[in-house]
Amino acid sequence: MQRYFLDEPYRPQERYVLEGEAYHHMARVMRMAAKDHVYLAFNDQIAIVAEITEMTEKEVFLIEVAKESVQKELPCNITIASGYPKGDKLDWIVQKGTELGAHAFVGFPAAASVVKWDAKKRKKRQERLAKIAQEAAEQSHRQVVPQVTLMETEKEFYASLTSYDVLLIAYEESAKQGEAANLVKILQSVMPGTRILAVFGPEGGLSAKEVAYFEEQGGILCGLGPRILRTETAPLYLLSAASFQLELQASQEK
Known part of the structure; x- marks a missing residue:
């Protein structure tokens, strides 16, 4: 239907x-x-x-x-923030992330981002991504269409951090060091309706300076398993983990 x-x-x-x-x-x-x-x-x-x-x-x-009686939305509102990646990887993140339950998507120019869009190109790209999100929401029978926002500057992105309750930073150095507990702890403790921002770097990852700033703002560094994931794969890992903990696991505990 x-x-x-x-x-x-x-x-x-x-x-x-x-x-x-x-x-x-x-x-x-x-x-x-x-x-x-x-x-x-x-x-x-x-x-x-x-x-x-x-x-x-x-x-x-x-x-x-x-x-419709079945709830299709994740209990927590998870926004995926991606440092602008190359090519059409952001299309993939929005499409598959929508299918996996992301509440919204934010793109921002990270230090390692190669992509440079002027206002006209950014507006056109945002419209394309909004269309991708809508089509993916229709296909996956979501109850809302995720909003897509493409930011002009990293400073603009930083100013938005206070809009969220939890700030998660997917950091490959944490994965290399074997950090495996923070994501689990957050997903096991968050209450329904919690606004989570999960930040991912572009190819090349987040810089030490960026990570330090996020930590100053209360960001929690987390590894996503023992493997190093591509920029377009990491958000899907996190959303899948959230779905397992907040939906599948929670249903078994009732």
């Missing part, structure tokens, strides 16, 4: 009306008709099953059939 995201909170209505891109996809791409069912996902993490009752030349009308 297809899923469509609405940028508004849920409220019961006699009928829902969709137009624009959603209408085009239903009518022209999927060739839907009356009696077909879809998911409508609202921006407050409520989703419903809706039935098409009528389609006109510009609008599709639907009625609510049932609410």
Whole structure:
């Protein structure tokens, strides 16, 4: 069943009306008709099953059939912050990270980042990544679409750190030294709704100066297993570990 995201909170209505891109996809791409069912996902993490009752030349009308009962979002809001990597690696991180439950994505120019985008290129890239996140959220039946933010300067990124409750720094030197406890401790102790920012360096990793600054801001250095992971692999490792601890393991303990 297809899923469509609405940028508004849920409220019961006699009928829902969709137009624009959603209408085009239903009518022209999927060739839907009356009696077909879809998911409508609202921006407050409520989703419903809706039935098409009528389609006109510009609008599709639907009625609510049932609410989606299964929770699809991680209990904690994990934002993935990536120092700008080369090529299309950020596309991969956003697509797969969305499938694995990331709440949001932030890109920033780290010391080792080679990529340099002016305002026009950054805006265009952000729009592309937002589209990738939406498509991945639809495919994986998420209840929200992760927000993607690309920052102009590292200073701008630093200013955003106070918006989070927990600051995790994936640091390869910690992995080399065998650090294996910090991520586990955090995931075992966080409460639902905790805002976690997980920071990853680009190719070449984070510099000692960057790591020192994060530590000054309360950042917790963590290794991600005994192997050194690529910049596009490390966020997926962390999200998978979070899903295991916060969803699979937690369900077994109930």
